[in-house]
Amino acid sequence: MSKILIVYASVYGNTKKMSEAIADGVKTVKGAEAIIKTAEQATLEETAAADALVLGSPVHMGSPDWRVKQYIDKVCAKLWMEDRMVGKVGAVFTAGGGFGNAGGGCEITLLAMMNNLVELGMIIVPLPKNTPGYDKGGIQWGPYGRTMGEKMEQTGITEERMVAAHYHGIHIARTVDAVKGKEIFSGRAEKVLQK
Amino acid sequence: MSKILIVYASVYGNTKKMSEAIADGVKTVKGAEAIIKTAEQATLEETAAADALVLGSPVHMGSPDWRVKQYIDKVCAKLWMEDRMVGKVGAVFTAGGGFGNAGGGCEITLLAMMNNLVELGMIIVPLPKNTPGYDKGGIQWGPYGRTMGEKMEQTGITEERMVAAHYHGIHIARTVDAVKGKEIFSGRAEKVLQK
Amino acid sequence: MSKILIVYASVYGNTKKMSEAIADGVKTVKGAEAIIKTAEQATLEETAAADALVLGSPVHMGSPDWRVKQYIDKVCAKLWMEDRMVGKVGAVFTAGGGFGNAGGGCEITLLAMMNNLVELGMIIVPLPKNTPGYDKGGIQWGPYGRTMGEKMEQTGITEERMVAAHYHGIHIARTVDAVKGKEIFSGRAEKVLQK
Amino acid sequence: MSKILIVYASVYGNTKKMSEAIADGVKTVKGAEAIIKTAEQATLEETAAADALVLGSPVHMGSPDWRVKQYIDKVCAKLWMEDRMVGKVGAVFTAGGGFGNAGGGCEITLLAMMNNLVELGMIIVPLPKNTPGYDKGGIQWGPYGRTMGEKMEQTGITEERMVAAHYHGIHIARTVDAVKGKEIFSGRAEKVLQK
Numbered sequence: 001m002s003k004i005l006i007v008y009a010s011v012y013g014n015t016k017k018m019s020e021a022i023a024d025g026v027k028t029v030k031g032a033e034a035i036i037k038t039a040e041q042a043t044l045e046e047t048a049a050a051d052a053l054v055l056g057s058p059v060h061m062g063s064p065d066w067r068v069k070q071y072i073d074k075v076c077a078k079l080w081m082e083d084r085m086v087g088k089v090g091a092v093f094t095a096g097g098g099f100g101n102a103g104g105g106c107e108i109t110l111l112a113m114m115n116n117l118v119e120l121g122m123i124i125v126p127l128p129k130n131t132p133g134y135d136k137g138g139i140q141w142g143p144y145g146r147t148m149g150e151k152m153e154q155t156g157i158t159e160e161r162m163v164a165a166h167y168h169g170i171h172i173a174r175t176v177d178a179v180k181g182k183e184i185f186s187g188r189a190e191k192v193l194q195k
Numbered sequence: 196m197s198k199i200l201i202v203y204a205s206v207y208g209n210t211k212k213m214s215e216a217i218a219d220g221v222k223t224v225k226g227a228e229a230i231i232k233t234a235e236q237a238t239l240e241e242t243a244a245a246d247a248l249v250l251g252s253p254v255h256m257g258s259p260d261w262r263v264k265q266y267i268d269k270v271c272a273k274l275w276m277e278d279r280m281v282g283k284v285g286a287v288f289t290a291g292g293g294f295g296n297a298g299g300g301c302e303i304t305l306l307a308m309m310n311n312l313v314e315l316g317m318i319i320v321p322l323p324k325n326t327p328g329y330d331k332g333g334i335q336w337g338p339y340g341r342t343m344g345e346k347m348e349q350t351g352i353t354e355e356r357m358v359a360a361h362y363h364g365i366h367i368a369r370t371v372d373a374v375k376g377k378e379i380f381s382g383r384a385e386k387v388l389q390k
Numbered sequence: 391m392s393k394i395l396i397v398y399a400s401v402y403g404n405t406k407k408m409s410e411a412i413a414d415g416v417k418t419v420k421g422a423e424a425i426i427k428t429a430e431q432a433t434l435e436e437t438a439a440a441d442a443l444v445l446g447s448p449v450h451m452g453s454p455d456w457r458v459k460q461y462i463d464k465v466c467a468k469l470w471m472e473d474r475m476v477g478k479v480g481a482v483f484t485a486g487g488g489f490g491n492a493g494g495g496c497e498i499t500l501l502a503m504m505n506n507l508v509e510l511g512m513i514i515v516p517l518p519k520n521t522p523g524y525d526k527g528g529i530q531w532g533p534y535g536r537t538m539g540e541k542m543e544q545t546g547i548t549e550e551r552m553v554a555a556h557y558h559g560i561h562i563a564r565t566v567d568a569v570k571g572k573e574i575f576s577g578r579a580e581k582v583l584q585k
Numbered sequence: 586m587s588k589i590l591i592v593y594a595s596v597y598g599n600t601k602k603m604s605e606a607i608a609d610g611v612k613t614v615k616g617a618e619a620i621i622k623t624a625e626q627a628t629l630e631e632t633a634a635a636d637a638l639v640l641g642s643p644v645h646m647g648s649p650d651w652r653v654k655q656y657i658d659k660v661c662a663k664l665w666m667e668d669r670m671v672g673k674v675g676a677v678f679t680a681g682g683g684f685g686n687a688g689g690g691c692e693i694t695l696l697a698m699m700n701n702l703v704e705l706g707m708i709i710v711p712l713p714k715n716t717p718g719y720d721k722g723g724i725q726w727g728p729y730g731r732t733m734g735e736k737m738e739q740t741g742i743t744e745e746r747m748v749a750a751h752y753h754g755i756h757i758a759r760t761v762d763a764v765k766g767k768e769i770f771s772g773r774a775e776k777v778l779q780k
Contacts, residue, residue: 011254062335062509063502066459073456076571080451083715100329101356102339103298111303111696112453118725119452121713123760128706130668130772133349134295140703142255150345152330161296167567167771170455175708175768184759186752187715241659256698258705261654268651275646280518303700306501307648314529314647316518318565321509325473325577325724335508362576369574370513379564381557382520416694453727490719492729493688498696524685526735530647534687540735542720551686 002032002176004169005050008057009039014095015058018145020163022054022093024189027159032173039071045074051176052089053122054158055113059096062105063112064155072116080120087185089175090117091125093165095145099152110141121185125168125175133163143168197227197371200245201308203230203252204234204260209352210253211292215338216357217249217288227368235268242270246371247284248317248340250308254291258307265292277314281343285368286320290359294347298339305336311337316380320363320370328358338363353356392422392566394559396439398447399429399455403498404485404547411552412483414482415559422563429461438466441566442479443512445503449486452495453502462506470510477575479565480507481515483555489542493534502529511575513550514557515565523553533558558569587617587761588636589754594624594650599680599742600643601710603730605749607639607678610754624656632660636761638707640698644681647690647699648772657701657746665705672770675702676710676757678750680730684737688729696728706770710760712755718748728753 023034057064144166252259308369338360340352413424447454533555535547608619642649729752
């Protein structure tokens with residue numbers, strides 16, 4: 001059994017919908033379990049117990065919501081200190097309006113979260129451009145749920161814009177299957193959690 | 196008289212069109228001259244003589260065309276060594292298909308060029324979101340000429356997608372007016388070009 | 391009179407020391423006032439009243455402290471919505487251990503904050519490499535106060551590591567002098583704060 | 586047998602030394618072969634035949650050498666078009682002076698190359714902080730061979746600064762062992778090379 005922990009922040013519910021689309025994809029993979037938590041809920045124990053950590057955030061001022069960073073600083077930083085996430089699987093996703101027809105800042109938002117996962121020593125799952133639904137909802141770093149149309153009309157995240165997120169979930173669970181239990185990193189698991 | 200040097204690479208002519216839209220904006224500012232060069236043409240002397248350097252590139256694999264980087268490495272690196280671009284004005288722009296509805300990699304492309312300008316010690320002009328035309332053609336780092344529609348049909352860069360680029364040219368020329376000749380940086384102009 | 395607002399987060403006091411070094415530089419410029427606030431203190435009114443916003447953070451997991459992002463999301467986002475920071479001056483700084491002899495994540499930390507300032511439509515002041523003290527305390531994006539030596543021994547931020555920060559303050563205040571009151575951006579000041 | 590292709594550019598030989606340190610690590614893993622090519626040598630066929638692509642560059646103006654980008658644009662872009670690198674393993678490394686005590690621009694240099702690999706749809710191997718030698722030669726994105734001391738004296742890349750690179754090679758080869766031949770990405774290998 002592999003555990004995929006999806007941690008997100010959401011204001012209007014769009015990033016929440018994206019997290020559910022990813023979880024739906026995860027669940028189609030045999031033996032994979034998806035756990036969804038908000039950035040304010042997710043605990044150190046849950047994070048340490050996960051085989052994969054998937055971070056999601058709306059685009060806020062071109063970077064992740066402060067609550068995602070609070071989770072990184074308060075929960076993940078302790079696990080970083082003890083190298084407890086090394087060799088696990090990491091991935092990211094986002095949602096936002098897309099003002100400017102250029103992603104509206106989604107790229108640096110995704111990159112910022114990926115940077116945090118890379119700091120943790122995690123193996124990163126990208127979103128290849130031949131993923132089903134990529135044309136409607138993604139860039140190289142991960143799925144992007146665009147919530148507005150080109151004329152800035154509110155559309156919400158349509159079904160077709162969540163297809164790539166669904167497949168991202170599948171890819172993540174399969175990557176866990178491939179790397180879990182393998183001896184990859186030299187220093188892995190050399191340290192244990194201390195009070 | 197202020198000189199705004201626009202250096203670009205282009206394959207299908209879209210980034211070239213963007214460079215012309217910026218130049219048109221520059222020319223509306225009294226006393227401002229726009230010089231457009233390809234990355235392969237632009238010389239050290241032209242670059243050193245400019246009051247502003249504006250870099251443009253198509254999105255290629257999520258980053259600038261190699262010819263733009265060649266210009267940075269072969270021409271600008273010498274000026275960097277001698278601190279000759281310090282305190283001048285810098286800005287960036289790009290063009291690309293937009294596959295994925297998320298800017299298609301334009302954000303890191305713009306950022307990569309801005310990073311090179313920041314290395315040169317240049318004062319950076321952003322693209323504020325209240326710039327006319329921003330909704331059709333830009334993100335925070337600069338104008339983005341999207342060349343395809345949401346269904347990935349070839350549209351080319353339409354007129355409305357170049358409006359922000361036009362204003363970017365105006366903003367750049369005005370910033371030059373504001374900072375040119377001012378004593379801002381401590382080490383400015385302390386070194387001269389040596390053979 | 392120009393107002394330079396320095397907003398920072400600090401855990402061990404190193405970033406605080408950096409903010410004071412920048413403020414000391416600001417104060418050497420005639421007519422320039424430096425105001426230092428923590429990210430939790432700084433209000434919307436103070437931010438709106440400033441001519442320059444300087445953001446500082448320790449390197450936490452390769453990106454800014456969550457409290458800096460909280461300030462961006464809760465305070466600056468409102469000013470972004472109303473375009474009230476457009477055309478003002480922005481700059482960044484950081485502090486951190488430097489584990490790995492490669493800046494320890496300072497570059498993306500600085501970039502993340504600069505990205506937020508660029509979203510606000512601010513003119514960016516870099517740290518040119520000929521700035522006094524650059525060799526001991528900075529990269530292109532801004533000053534970096536390294537708090538440990540190459541052997542990871544705690545050194546704190548020494549005086550020589552704050553020289554670049556001092557000059558950064560001078561450069562910021564001088565850039566405000568150059569651009570303040572100038573008509574640069576097309577949409578500047580078109581909107582006013584609403585209750 | 587797995588093939589790890591290391592593609593680099595080098596001016597003074599430092600990045601070349603780093604590529605050899607990585608290759609030495611690769612070779613300690615049973616069944617793993619390391620192939621080293623310069624960015625100007627590496628062909629489409631060699632790249633397509635590799636199980637892992639490792640990119641290395643000196644820090645030039647805060648980003649990769651133009652020849653690395655030329656390789657990306659001329660060779661890898663064709664493979665991207667046909668999704669032929671999807672699901673393979675990617676990793677990065679760099680070398681540079683370190684002026685400023687802040688990595689000297691190595692972080693964005695590494696990130697730029699990683700971005701290209703992510704565009705290709707590759708699974709990314711980070712450099713966890715508990716990797717032997719991390720304290721002397723790396724950040725989260727990968728190994729960094731610092732070529733100068735804190736006083737900017739030329740030191741070249743010392744042995745101790747290449748230890749992390751050696752282990753990076755081991756980690757990359759082991760990740761290939763874990764993911765090679767696994768069905769991870771939905772669209773993988775759906776297309777074939779066309780003339």
